Amino acid sequence: MKHAEKELASLKDEIGQMWRLVLSQLEKAKRAYLDSDVELAREIASREKRVNSFELKIDSDCENCIALYNPVAIDLRLVLSMMKISIMLERIGDFADAIAKYIIRESGAAADDTLKAELRVEAMLEAVTVMLADSYAALDTENTKLSGRILAQDEVVDEIYHDAVPVLAEAIRSGRISAEYGLKTMLIIRKIERIGDHCSNIVEEIVFYIDAKVLKHSKSAD
């Protein structure tokens, strides 16, 4: 393997490590939310800095690759995609951290399992976790056929998000939850919906890297 190839392989390996870390943060956020597990939430918050460090390192490595190796064709697409994907992974890491902090802040409030079930947050968290895992599999196996499935999952996430608004509004109106709690919960649901959007954007970058196709701002993948 030539030196430039080794650098690119190392870049891909690094993004894989970041991906696994963010995926683990997201899976833990899901468990912490469902079990109202404050300890687990604290663990997520403490590992957030590692996600940020990965982003800085990958950003710097991408700059070096461009400056030193002048990548072209598939190599250039790889570097450009990894730069963008690391930013999106970092944002997903931020959202996992925000969910963790929400769990820590609201730990004193009595858990309303019925409301959780009505909001379908578990399904939403499950969907975005699968999206993130599948998008990593798409990159790792260079298989863009997974893109259609991942983008379809985002529609499920969007649907749950839109359905949550009237459920929360009704819970606030009826006095079942405070307006403050309702608004904070809505913010968290919004963040999970944004995770789905970032996963979709990541898939678009993977398709750009592998197939040189631009899916951005188009309705769906081939």
Added chain:
Amino acid sequence: MLETININFWYGAFHALKDISMKIERNTVTAFIGPSGCGKSTFLRLFNRMNDLIPDTHLTGECLIDGKNIYSKTVDVTGLRKNVGMVFQKPNPFPKTIYDNVAYGLRVDGESNRGLIARRVEESLKSAALWDEVKDKLKKSAFELSGGQQQRLCIARALAISPSVILMDEPASALDPVSTSKIEDLIHTLKRDYTIVIVTHNMQQAARISDRTGFFMLGELIEFNDTKKVFLNPDREETQNYITGRFG
């Protein structure tokens, strides 16, 4: 417009160019890239019949400029080379003054009007982005110029006889980055008035300056495409392997 149709070329028994067909539009820059010995310089030299000077060579197919086969027996080769200028890898000024280098082609062509020659020398040096640097030393020897200036002088010499096509065979490979940058800027400017075909081993240079890029390998034209396409998403795997350094 330049066009080749099923060009085959042999050095003795060695089949150097294999069935190459290509169209090059007017006022474009076309770059040929490929590993050493792939045939790109041989192909470039077809367009002003420089290969005629090499013994024991053989050509089949057609090479057309503006629809006329330049290998037809009726073609005046001197006239062809006036129309298709060439700049080589190593600057090759004549052992004459800067002025006489540029005026040389006009005088050989029988031009004796001193005023007209002076105007053409100035225009050519300006077009080659060299005028400001040499206007006060036109009577000095061309050898007093730097390598980059000598190469621009050679370009001015080619421009003086008003060609429509300029062939460049690695014109910046012997130059430092500053001189290379000046040659590249010059190529951009010259495209307005000339059709330029360039052979280069510097792929970033091909990417920077050309509109279309042809990738040659083992005497075959593997891919001929828009330069942006070649360097972002080439059609052929061989091209991708070469430009990303994975070749061989």
